[in-house]
Amino acid sequence: MENTIPRRVYDFLKEFPPFNLLGRDLLMRISERVLVQYRQPGDIIFRQGDPPNTHIYIVREGAVHLLWEKDGEPALVEQCDEGDVFGIRPLLAEENYALTAKVVEESLIYAINVEGFREVLENNPKVAFYLASTFASGVGENYRRQGKPMLFLDQEKMADVNYPLVEVQSLEKSKDPVTCLPDTFIREAAVIMSRREVGSVIVVDEASRPLGIVTDKDLRSKVATGQVGLEKPVAEIMSSPVITVGPDITVADVQIEMVKNRINHLCITEDGTSASPVIGVLSEHDLMVVQGNNPALLIREIRRCRTGKELRHIRERAEDLMKKYIYQEVAIAFISTVMSEVNDELITQSIKLSQAEMDEEGYERPSAGFCWLALGSEGRQEQLLRTDQDNALIFENVPEADLEPTKKYYLKLAEKATHLLNEVGYDFCPGDMMASNPSWCLSLEQWKAQFSTWIFEPSPKAVMYCTIFFDYRPIYGMKELATALTEHIFENIGGQAIFLGFLAKDALQNPPPLTFFRNFVVENGGEHKDEFDIKARAMMPLADAARVLILDAKVGKINNTFRRFEKLAELEPINKELYEQAADAYEILMRYRALQGLKNKNSGRYFNPSELSKMERVNLRNCFQPIKELQTLLTLRYQLAYLG
């Protein structure tokens, strides 16, 4: 008969991989054999080096840390939350545990006896594959090796979005490798290369395994210079070892490998290592061919655009490019740099076009030069999707008599430029934080006075402006005006500790994004009821914290939130780990927001947490940890408890 209790275990398990891959009857039978274990913080479920238990485990509620102990120092490899499977070693190998599982929160654990589950593996290759891959990589391991956080771990998810992932097909044609043996004479190799019209030849052993590579460059630098004779074997000039990749590599991977290793050729082997036969070669040229939209190309095209419509078209192509990067899990640092370059160029071109138009209309350019500032997310180089414009304008100090006409000219310019940008797809700022607003189109002197007022008379409104204006970045014009303003700000802040306190307090306005039930805090009412506000709840607290800390450290010119954290990690070794986590978290959040924005065709700011996959929820939740810790750090450092 169907028992109520196994049924509830079943209902839980069926939501999580690999159990979601099992048929109903099978999973029900498994559920009937579960042990429900209660564990307290500090309990050890198994210890590194222990012989395997008879069970594998799933967290029903609470949290378990998997720790890797080396020289008595436990390092956190992974946090297992609701639905995570751990301790699967007994299922796959007769080896001792490689990690220690330690309970960190009051937890309920479902333990499943390995006996009987092995047969499940035999009959369900997908389950076996899932477990084997989890086991082999270990999520934590993956995280460290890649250096960059990943949002999606399963390919199926990516297939779901129905996006042409990579141009793997177009890479096919270079899969006819030109090879030679190591004792081939250099002369012969050169003949082969020119006959086959290739820039490189892979040096292989008898089993076709790659030993090294000889490229045009090697011939130029080592042979043509007379350093090595033509009658020597290629082994003398080859670069070794050769960088190898697997056949399922993506364009983005290729790009990253090439940049990372400063090479122009990659060798494709059967299993991606140099221990298997060569099946192809990829050159930078192949890459250029498959990449229609290359950022450098886009930027060159922007400079040729004459209308808002043309610019808009380029921005859309840039977004396609970004989409590819996002889905290929290219590092956010790279994506945001590329997109900022594109944005900056679009803004620059809009200003240039506007100014040219004013010239034609007979406006005379004032003698005082100007600098266009990007504020907010574009100022921080974090704008991936088009959002509202936030900008301001500084012009050089002018004699009192010239102030009005100068300002009038620049307001007109700003009006034209912001309209053009609006056409490109950057909406007007609803709060009118734009250079076309007379309050934000000021001379350097006026700007200095404005910032002094904000710093010396901190009010909630002033703090709000600061959070927007302090992230300014010069885009076009006289960048020295922006530099002078930054210097002024740092001088002022030096004598005004209370101001940083106010900023820090503002950074605590948003409570941590999780309730104690580990659920996302969602909006209570309004248009976005029950949706999670990733910007306000998770990104702004990090951006705000980074701003306060970097201002305090008097580091200018780094606007990007994760770069600010990276800098802070360098400056404060004691909090290095926290800052690094915060930087990683911010990158994940940016990626996530971009994904949501692409999916829902909006700014990606709001989404429903229930639409996330388990993996995504866990990833996001992990991002929230540093927020809490940073807020504690701010509270202590600026003694916010006393500030009231």
Place this chain on the structure above:
Amino acid sequence: MIFNWVTKILGTSRDHPEFWRQYLASFDGTLGKRTPIEEIGFVVFDTETTGLDSRKDRILSIGAVKVQNWQIDLRQSLDCYVQQSYQPVGETIEVHGILPGTHNEYNIDEIEAVKQFVGYCHNSILVGHHVAFDISMVNQVLKGMIGQRLVNKRLDTAALAVRVSEKKDYEQPGTYGLDTLCKKYKIPMSDRHTAAGDAFITAVLLMKLLARLKSRGVKTMGDLLRGPGF
């Protein structure tokens, strides 16, 4: 010794049916005051009934799980639905949604259900939320069958929760109700108001309460017995 005490009161067991003789024999004295909490076998159970009067009302279902060493083994859970000819009038049907005569395929009669339950419990400590009521329901059947009643030690999770509570006031009515306690101790409440579902929830609650008592030095059956709740 418990066993001696049992035989003293109930006389020799020769007249009893086999299931009851085995039940009594299970009280062999292995559970004592010094038995650590980890080694105590608890049977956490719940009954759904036609009403709240143990003299008149009947059992509709019994659900139970075993807790030992901070663990519930689902292979050993009990979930039986009872065939009743008695037609209910009470309002409890609305609460648990079981109508007498539904679950036909699996139904067993009341006597068989109680026999199974007694065989299941043996000398375990019986635990439930307001367990006295559920025990009296079972006893009512046993009395009719063989003129006997359960002799197990019992533990009420409601009373245990009061004992665990930091504040000794009895704030509001319902503070120690199962729903409120589940919220307080963050126990997900699916399948409320099925006997097995409630038994499972109560078992999780028991473990959470015992853990808190243990941290305050309640480590053996003797320690448990000294306080309220027993």
